[in-house]
Structures are given as C-alpha cells and as structure tokens.
Amino acid sequence: MTDTLHLVDAAALADLGRYAARARALDEQGAMRLHASGPVLAAWVGVLPGSGILAEGTVLGLRTFALADPAECDLVVPLAAVTDRTARHAGTGELPLPPTRALATWSAVTPPRSGWEPAGEVPADDLALVARAGLAQVGAAVRERGAAAGFVRDRVWGDEAAPGVRAGGAFAAFSLGFLAPGSTVSVLRSNRWTRLTAAGGHVLMR
Missing domain, CATH: 3.10.150 (DNA Polymerase III; Chain A, domain 2)
Structure with a gap:
C-alpha cells in the first residue's frame, strides 16, 4: 500500500x-x-x-x-x-x-457503485433553504433542551426536503459546501439508497 x-x-x-x-x-x-x-x-x-x-x-x-x-x-x-x-x-x-x-x-456501510436510476431533480437553492431552516430549529432545541434535543434533531432531519429526499440530505449537501447557488441537484436511487449529485459532491442516504 x-x-x-x-x-x-x-x-x-x-x-x-x-x-x-x-x-x-x-x-x-x-x-x-x-x-x-x-x-x-x-x-x-x-x-x-x-x-x-x-x-x-x-x-x-x-x-x-x-x-x-x-x-x-x-x-x-x-x-x-x-x-x-x-x-x-x-x-x-x-x-x-x-x-x-x-x-x-x-x-x-457501502452504497452501491452501480445500478443508480434517475429519480428527478431539485433546485439547490430549495435544499439550502431547507437546511438553513432545519439548522435554526435544531439550534433552538439545543439551547432550550440541551442533551434532550436529540429527538428534535432526528425529526427535523427525517422530514422530507423534496419528494423522496430527506432533509438530512439537504443538511449534508449544504454543510459540506456542495450546493452552488442557482444550480440543480440530481436525485438517483438504487435499492434502499438515495443519492444527491450536486455541483460540489455527492450525498448518499439510506
């Protein structure tokens, strides 16, 4: 090696x-x-x-x-x-x-390398809005409830950001700097996995 x-x-x-x-x-x-x-x-x-x-x-x-x-x-x-x-x-x-x-x-946990099927597109700006709103909710819960805010975090990122796309995917793409303003994010699926392919990288969700 x-x-x-x-x-x-x-x-x-x-x-x-x-x-x-x-x-x-x-x-x-x-x-x-x-x-x-x-x-x-x-x-x-x-x-x-x-x-x-x-x-x-x-x-x-x-x-x-x-x-x-x-x-x-x-x-x-x-x-x-x-x-x-x-x-x-x-x-x-x-x-x-x-x-x-x-x-x-x-x-x-290894996502599949092949077999991905197109499942639509989502505006990157829409995902960024969902991520910012979720971060605000999670931040408020942490300030108010401290360690007990975990269930709020799970609920927020488990909600849908777009049809078939969890808000956790929007959070990842936004936080990792993958979303270019005005661009489009491709959604693909393979078995239990969903992939977001954005301008700056990929997010994979199970």
Missing part, C-alpha cells in the same frame, strides 16, 4: 482540506475514509449516523479527486489528521497518509 497520495495539483489538495474542515465542523472527532483505486481518490465522510442492523438513516458525503499517480488504499483516518496534512503540505499535491486509524461505524 502506498504511503503518500499524489493529487493532481496543489489546488486539489487545498480542496480536499476545505472538504475535511467542513466535515470536521460537523464532528470534531469525525473520520474520513480514503479509498484510492487507480487514478481516483474517493473521500467519504459521515454526516448523520444510521440505526439498526440496516443502518437506516445513514447520511454520507462523498467527494472524488483525481490522482497524478495511480494508487491503491482503503483506510479510515481522523479528520484532524487530514486537515493537518493538507495544511502542512499546502503548495503541493502530496497527501502523506496518516498512520493513525479511526473507528467509524458508517465506514462499514
């Missing part, structure tokens, strides 16, 4: 760093799955945890990055290690793989 990933340029490494920083703002102790296969790096993050044997309610973020040199790796590392390395190697495309591994239950 390689010990350093070579992204195509410094801009790509900086983009990965910004993505990791946004995910870390959602979960300071969060993790990123780095899955390189040939010329592509898939960088996964967990946004909302699922529950039960089928991990229902899981919401994941995905960005892909081109590699200058083909590589093979599949590991889960702390987000803090990714932001640290992208900052220290700014100006290059090099990402030394962190030696520390992280535990993330969502990393064992």
Whole structure:
C-alpha cells in the first residue's frame, strides 16, 4: 500500500482540506475514509449516523479527486489528521497518509457503485433553504433542551426536503459546501439508497 497520495495539483489538495474542515465542523472527532483505486481518490465522510442492523438513516458525503499517480488504499483516518496534512503540505499535491486509524461505524456501510436510476431533480437553492431552516430549529432545541434535543434533531432531519429526499440530505449537501447557488441537484436511487449529485459532491442516504 502506498504511503503518500499524489493529487493532481496543489489546488486539489487545498480542496480536499476545505472538504475535511467542513466535515470536521460537523464532528470534531469525525473520520474520513480514503479509498484510492487507480487514478481516483474517493473521500467519504459521515454526516448523520444510521440505526439498526440496516443502518437506516445513514447520511454520507462523498467527494472524488483525481490522482497524478495511480494508487491503491482503503483506510479510515481522523479528520484532524487530514486537515493537518493538507495544511502542512499546502503548495503541493502530496497527501502523506496518516498512520493513525479511526473507528467509524458508517465506514462499514457501502452504497452501491452501480445500478443508480434517475429519480428527478431539485433546485439547490430549495435544499439550502431547507437546511438553513432545519439548522435554526435544531439550534433552538439545543439551547432550550440541551442533551434532550436529540429527538428534535432526528425529526427535523427525517422530514422530507423534496419528494423522496430527506432533509438530512439537504443538511449534508449544504454543510459540506456542495450546493452552488442557482444550480440543480440530481436525485438517483438504487435499492434502499438515495443519492444527491450536486455541483460540489455527492450525498448518499439510506
């Protein structure tokens, strides 16, 4: 297994760093799955945890990055290690793989790679509005109820943002910076999974 990933340029490494920083703002102790296969790096993050044997309610973020040199790796590392390395190697495309591994239950949940069927489109601006409104509701519940606000959070992000699209997906796309104003987000489905493909990345929901 390689010990350093070579992204195509410094801009790509900086983009990965910004993505990791946004995910870390959602979960300071969060993790990123780095899955390189040939010329592509898939960088996964967990946004909302699922529950039960089928991990229902899981919401994941995905960005892909081109590699200058083909590589093979599949590991889960702390987000803090990714932001640290992208900052220290700014100006290059090099990402030394962190030696520390992280535990993330969502990393064992693998969405399908094929079989996706188009299921409509949603304006990115509509998803952003849903995400902002949900954040305001969740924030108010946390201020009023503290630790007891969990059920409010689950209800808010479990509501529909669009037909067949949970608000948790809007929250993930907005928080991870995937939504470009005025753009359109594609909705796709495969078995129990729904995928939002936006200008800046993908959100996968089970």
